[in-house]
Amino acid sequence: MPKLEQRFDYVKIGLASPDRIMYWGQRSLPNGQVVGEVTKPETINYRTLKPEMDGLFCERIFGPAKDWECHCGKYKRVRHRGIVCERCGVEVTESRVRRHRMGYIKLAAPVTHVWYLKGIPSHIATLLDMPLRDVEQIVYFNAYVVIDPGNAQNLTYKQLLTEDQFLEIEDQMYEEGSDLQLPPDWSMIGAEAIERLLMDIKLEEEAEKLREEINSARGQKRARLIKRLRVIDNFVATGARPEWMVLQAIPVIPPDLRPMVQLDGGRFATSDLNDLYRRVINRNNRLARLQEIMAPEIIVRNEKRMLQEAVDALIDNGRRGRTVVGANNRPLKSLSDIIEGKQGRFRQNLLGKRVDYSGRSVIVVGPNLRIHQCGLPKEMAIELFQPFVIHKLIRRGVVNNIKAAKKLIQHNDPAIWDVLEEVIDGHPVLLNRAPTLHRLGIQAFEPILVEGRAIQLHPLVCPAFNADFDGDQMAVHVPLSLEAQAEARLLMLASNNLLSPATGNPIITPSQDMVLGCYYLTADNPDRQKGRNKVFANINDVLMAYEQGLVDLHAYVWLRYDGPIDQGKIPDGEPEIREEPSGFVTKTYKNRKVRLDDQGNLISQYVYTTPGRIIFNEVVISALTE
Structure with missing residues (x-):
C-alpha cells in the first residue's frame, strides 16, 4: 500500500473495484516478480516457526518478521536496508511494515458481498428491482436466471427457473425441428449471474427512466422507485460501478493486525x-x-x-x-x-484515543454555580493547566526552569494556586459526557476551582448531557490554541446553547427545586396568615417585616406600589368607589386600591399580595435588568 505523504481533509468509505483491491496488495520486486497474492492456507512452519511462503504470514508479501532480516537469513543488519534478497525475495526493512502491507486472494469464481446482499435494505436487490428472496436463490445456486430470452415466447429477462425448467428448455433447444434459438449464456446461476445483471445496468439511462416513472407513480410503487433512484444516484455521484458489489478478489489485512502468538507449552493462539x-x-x-x-x-x-x-x-x-x-x-x-x-x-x-490535556471524574451538583460555570477540582486543574502554570511561573521569575517549576507543583506550594487562578480566568474547558449523541453532549464552561475530587455541574445543563448525579462521569478537555478557545466561548458555551438544535425548543428550563421554590413563593396557604391585611409603605418594609417574623410568607398584605402593574388576563371586576369632599376618588378592586385626584391622575396605589410573591417579582426583575 503506498505511503500517504500528503495531508488529507477527510476519509471516505466506498466500494473498491477489483483492480483497486489487487493494487492495495500487489508489489513488484526488482527482478520483475509481482508478489501480493496469498495462495496457501498455511501460516507458520511448525518446526522452524517461520512464516510459510505465499501463506497468510508470508514475509515476501507482507515484509520481514524481524527487523532488517530476510527469510533465509542471508541479509541481517540495517546496513542492507532496501535490498531484496535474491534467494527468498524478502525486502530487508523494518518489521512494522507488517502492520500496513496488505495482500489479496484472487477468487476462482466471483462472490457477492454479503453487506450489499443481506444489508437492510439490500442494495443488490434494490438495483436489480428484484425481491431479495429471488436474488438469494440465484446467489446460492437454487435457481437460474434468464439473461437473454432470445426468441423464446415463454421466457422473460430476469425470470427465475428451477433446475427442471432449465433442463427442459435445454432439451427443447436441441430437439429436431425446434425453432427455439438461445445464445450460449442465455441463463446463468450464482454470483456470476448477479454480476452480469449488474453490468447490464446503464446508470444514467436508468436514472432518467426512473425520474419519468416517478412523476406518474403513486403510493408504494412511487416509494420503491424513489428508493431505487436514490441508490443509482449515489453510484453515479461516487463513480462506483454496481458490479463491484460482486467480489473478484478479497483483500487480506496485514498479518500484525491478525497476529499469531506462541503460548507456554508450544501451543499457538491465533x-x-x-x-x-x-x-x-x-x-x-x-x-x-x-x-x-x-x-x-x-x-x-x-x-x-x-x-x-x-x-x-x-x-x-x-x-x-x-x-x-x-x-x-x-x-x-x-x-x-x-x-x-x-x-x-x-x-x-480511532475515535476513543487517549488525548493529552484531558481528565475525567464523577459529577456532583453545583447549585451555587452560574449556568456557564463548572467546578473543577484543584488536583485536576493543576494537572490540566500545568504547562500554562509553568510558563507563568518562569515569566514571573518565581523559578528559573521547568524542572524547578514541576518540583514546586509536586510539593503543592501555595504560590502555584494564585497563578492557577489567573491561568484559568477566561480559559474555557470542554465537558463531554459519553455517549455524545448530539452536539449538546459536549459544551464549554468557565472553570471555578473547587476542593475535592468531583466535577461540579449546574443542574440546568443536565438535560442537554442526559446526565444525572448517581455516579455519572464526565471528561474534561482543555482547548489550547486561541482559535479553539474563541470557538469554545462563542459556539460551545453552555449559556449560548439554550435551544435544542434538533427541535428548536428550549433545552434549559427551570427544574426540580427551582420549580418547587417558585411554586412555594407564589402559592396560597390559608394556614399561614400571620400579619394578614397589614399595610406597608414600600417593598423594603415588607421584606424587613418578613425577616423579623412579623408576617408570614403567604400572608396577604397591602403594599404601596406606584409603578406599572401588568394585570395580564386576570379580570379586575367592578371596583368599590368612595368619593371624598376634596374631589379625590378611591377605587377598591379585588387585588388593589387606587387613589385618583379630581383630574383622574394617580396619587397612590396599593397592591394586595404576599411577601413570597414580592420576593419572586424582585428576583425576576433584577435578573431581567442585569
Whole structure:
C-alpha cells in the first residue's frame, strides 16, 4: 500500500473495484516478480516457526518478521536496508511494515458481498428491482436466471427457473425441428449471474427512466422507485460501478493486525480472522483444481456455493446461514465484528484515543454555580493547566526552569494556586459526557476551582448531557490554541446553547427545586396568615417585616406600589368607589386600591399580595435588568 505523504481533509468509505483491491496488495520486486497474492492456507512452519511462503504470514508479501532480516537469513543488519534478497525475495526493512502491507486472494469464481446482499435494505436487490428472496436463490445456486430470452415466447429477462425448467428448455433447444434459438449464456446461476445483471445496468439511462416513472407513480410503487433512484444516484455521484458489489478478489489485512502468538507449552493462539481466511483459501484452491480437471458441473457448483459461504463468514459471520464457530462453540469474529460496536475499530481505537490535556471524574451538583460555570477540582486543574502554570511561573521569575517549576507543583506550594487562578480566568474547558449523541453532549464552561475530587455541574445543563448525579462521569478537555478557545466561548458555551438544535425548543428550563421554590413563593396557604391585611409603605418594609417574623410568607398584605402593574388576563371586576369632599376618588378592586385626584391622575396605589410573591417579582426583575 503506498505511503500517504500528503495531508488529507477527510476519509471516505466506498466500494473498491477489483483492480483497486489487487493494487492495495500487489508489489513488484526488482527482478520483475509481482508478489501480493496469498495462495496457501498455511501460516507458520511448525518446526522452524517461520512464516510459510505465499501463506497468510508470508514475509515476501507482507515484509520481514524481524527487523532488517530476510527469510533465509542471508541479509541481517540495517546496513542492507532496501535490498531484496535474491534467494527468498524478502525486502530487508523494518518489521512494522507488517502492520500496513496488505495482500489479496484472487477468487476462482466471483462472490457477492454479503453487506450489499443481506444489508437492510439490500442494495443488490434494490438495483436489480428484484425481491431479495429471488436474488438469494440465484446467489446460492437454487435457481437460474434468464439473461437473454432470445426468441423464446415463454421466457422473460430476469425470470427465475428451477433446475427442471432449465433442463427442459435445454432439451427443447436441441430437439429436431425446434425453432427455439438461445445464445450460449442465455441463463446463468450464482454470483456470476448477479454480476452480469449488474453490468447490464446503464446508470444514467436508468436514472432518467426512473425520474419519468416517478412523476406518474403513486403510493408504494412511487416509494420503491424513489428508493431505487436514490441508490443509482449515489453510484453515479461516487463513480462506483454496481458490479463491484460482486467480489473478484478479497483483500487480506496485514498479518500484525491478525497476529499469531506462541503460548507456554508450544501451543499457538491465533486471531479468528486467520481461520476464516484459511477456509476461504482452501475452498478457493479446491474450486480452482476442480475447474482445471473439468469436474462435473454439480460438484463445481457446490464448491462455488461453499466459497460464497466462506467469504460471507469472513466478511460478516452469522449474517446469513450457519455461524462458523471455533473451539468451545464460540462464534468466530469476522471483519464486521472487528469494525462495529463500542469495542470496534472506529469507536474504540480511532475515535476513543487517549488525548493529552484531558481528565475525567464523577459529577456532583453545583447549585451555587452560574449556568456557564463548572467546578473543577484543584488536583485536576493543576494537572490540566500545568504547562500554562509553568510558563507563568518562569515569566514571573518565581523559578528559573521547568524542572524547578514541576518540583514546586509536586510539593503543592501555595504560590502555584494564585497563578492557577489567573491561568484559568477566561480559559474555557470542554465537558463531554459519553455517549455524545448530539452536539449538546459536549459544551464549554468557565472553570471555578473547587476542593475535592468531583466535577461540579449546574443542574440546568443536565438535560442537554442526559446526565444525572448517581455516579455519572464526565471528561474534561482543555482547548489550547486561541482559535479553539474563541470557538469554545462563542459556539460551545453552555449559556449560548439554550435551544435544542434538533427541535428548536428550549433545552434549559427551570427544574426540580427551582420549580418547587417558585411554586412555594407564589402559592396560597390559608394556614399561614400571620400579619394578614397589614399595610406597608414600600417593598423594603415588607421584606424587613418578613425577616423579623412579623408576617408570614403567604400572608396577604397591602403594599404601596406606584409603578406599572401588568394585570395580564386576570379580570379586575367592578371596583368599590368612595368619593371624598376634596374631589379625590378611591377605587377598591379585588387585588388593589387606587387613589385618583379630581383630574383622574394617580396619587397612590396599593397592591394586595404576599411577601413570597414580592420576593419572586424582585428576583425576576433584577435578573431581567442585569
